Amino acid sequence: MTLRPIAEVGAELGLAPEDVLPWGRDRAKVSLDALGRRTHQGRMVLVSAINPTPPGEGKTTMSVALAMGLRKRGRKAVAALREPSLGPVFGVKGGGTGGGQASLEPAADINLHFTGDLHAITSAHNLLSALVDNAVYYGHPVALEGTRVRWRRAMDMNDRFLRNVIVGLGGKAHGVPRETSFDITAASEVMAILALAENLHDLEARLGRIVVAQAADGSPVRANDVNAAASMVALLKDALMPNLAQTREGGPAIVHAGPFGNIAHGCSSVVGTRLALAYADEVVTEAGFGFDLGAEKFLDIKCRGAGVWPRGVMLVVTLRALKHHGGAAAAQVAEPDREALLKGFNHLEKHLESVAAFGLPAVLCVNRFPQDTESELDELRAFAKARGVGIAVCEGFGKGGEGSLELADTVLAMLDATDAAPPKPRFLYELEQTPEEKIRAIARTVYGADDVAFTPGARKDLETARALGGAGLPVCMAKTHLSLSDDPTKTGRPRGFTLTVREVRLSAGAGFLVALTGELLTMPGLPREPAARRVTVHPDGRITGLMQGE
Incomplete structure (x- = not known):
């Protein structure tokens, strides 16, 4: 396929040639x-989903499809999406650029090195x-x-x-032995900082606030204390600029930053969102995994x-995921099963309740698969x-885009209905509440938990975070994306459970506390059959196998 010249894509969005x-x-x-050249404010649609099956339900595909429709x-519409991480690309899910005729382009480049943003973040970290x-x-x-x-x-x-x-x-000449660990770049606080920074000055200030250690008296040692912030900004200067790409049909797409939705806050960048809102009438943006994770953090x-605040939510559902949450076995979710489908509606109901808790309207987007029957779609x-x-x-x-017109019309009807009285921000908690109260508010309202239990280690972490000035920050929940609970095996709408927080980390630069639950790890592992094994580079340089189904 032939892609449009990128300057032409920028011109469609209204960007000046010198800004591209x-x-x-x-x-x-x-x-x-370019952010300072426009005062226009578009209408933002937040794309989220029900809890997915392991392969995912096509949330990015539906985001791109909506922008195309x-x-x-x-409409002057733009997709404002996050950048893929090489971990999932070569792991279970494959590429993160949509799929089929609803994809971002150049897909292979975006999934691999793109403009080098993730490499820059890794280097700065x-x-x-x-x-x-x-x-x-x-x-x-x-x-x-070192300890x-x-x-x-x-x-x-x-x-x-x-x-x-x-x-x-290796001895004194080679360092001081100590235990440490690696996080995947998408879980790095530097990634979160880049995604939340407003400009270069804010970026440097946030980087300087990172707590890297504690002194002997318990006081925080920050990145500024080792004179790191300015040199980190030097590595991140270009990475802070949003990336312009295009959809398969040539429409503009802002693709920038990529914190994980289950480990980090799961959203594309603030500067990318602001740019999209300034230049488009409708902005289609996405938050990672289900509404309980990415959307709540968004x-x-x-x-x-x-x-900023969205006008409404587009909640992506698939019949296979509904049947999965209704108790159907993994091998059976592609088969007609009315009983499992109807039971799965309980799961969908909980997500709609969570959307309403934020005072937002919602529309359902059904990502249709070839095996889906009309009778099951009629039930939904x-x-x-x-x-x-x-x-x-x-x-x-x-x-x-031709297959997304019904979706576009449904979303436009939702947006038009908000023009007279746009939804106002409504949060689950106030910053003045204690970290424990914030975590309980999320767990009870969005997950449906009865209560939250904190391990002794987590309580110690909270006391440390308070001592380091983190009590007034919002909370970023790290939780499995496969369940509303902290147990990935509990599908549907779990009830009567207690969420367990096992660790709390202070991300002072990003400006939030990370509460880790269940067995979630900030460095994932490859599956038995990683996606990397199916990648092929052809003699003409074309790459296949990065996306599911290739």
Whole structure:
């Protein structure tokens, strides 16, 4: 396929030629100066989903499909999405650029190195690691004990062998031995900071606030204390600029930053969102995994900090995921099963309740698969009608924008209904509440938990976070994406359970506390059959196998 010149894509969005900085022929960076050239404010649609099956339910595909359908309807629409991480690309899920006829382009490049943003984040993270250990070695510019270092290392790959490592071996000349670990880059606080930073000044200030260790008296040692912030900004200067790409049909797409939704806050960047809102009439943006993870964080963390708010939510559902949550076995979710489907509606009902808790309207987007029957789709339509919720069946994967017109019309009807009185921000908790109260508010309202239990380690972490000034921050919940609970085997709508928080980490630069639950790990591992094994580079340089089904 032939892609549009990237300058032409930028011009369609209304960007000035000097603001589009080509990164090759078919992708570009957008100057931060473009943010100051417009006061326009578009209408934002937040795309979320029910809890997915392991392969995912096509949320990014539906986001791209909606943007394409809106463009077919003559709307000036843009998809504002996150960048893929190499971990999932080569792990279970494959590429993160949509699929079929509803994909971002150039898909292979976006899924791999793109404009180098994730490499820059990895480098900045590990530069800080090196400066911290250098301070341990020399006792300068601040005296540090290795046992009091909190900062880990990062790599953009799934590698379980790096979850627990010993560094500094080989004798005195090679360092001071200590235990540490790696996080995947998408879980790095540097990734979260880049996604939330407003400009270069804010980026440097946030980086400088990172707590890397504790001094002997318990006081925080920050990145500024090892003189790291400015050099980290030097590595991240270009990465802070949003990336311009296009949909398969040539429509504009802002693709920038990529914190994980189950480990981190799961949203594309603030500057990318602001850019999209300034230049488009409709902005289609996505939050990671189900509404219980990405969307809650998008609203309670990103929107609170950036001062933006969506007009409504598009909730992606599939019949296979509903049947999965209704008790159907994995091998049977593609088969007709009315009983499992109806039971799965309980799961969908909980997500709709959570959307309403934020004061937002919702529409259901059904990502249609070839095996889906009309009778089962009619059951879902009846469920939506009974609750006064708009619903559209989307065939964007196979038909692109033409197969997404019903979805575009349904979303436009929702947006038009909010014009007279746009929804106002409504959060699950106030920042003045204690961290425990914030976590309970999320667990009870969005997950449906009866209560929250904190392990002794988590309680100690909370006391440390309070001592380091983190009590007034929002909370980023790290939880399995496969269940509303902290147990991935509990499908449907779990009731009568207690959520267990086992660890709390302070991300002072990003500006939130991370509460880890269940067995969730910040460095995933590869599956038995990783997606990397199916990748092929053809003689003409074309790459296949990055996406599911290739």
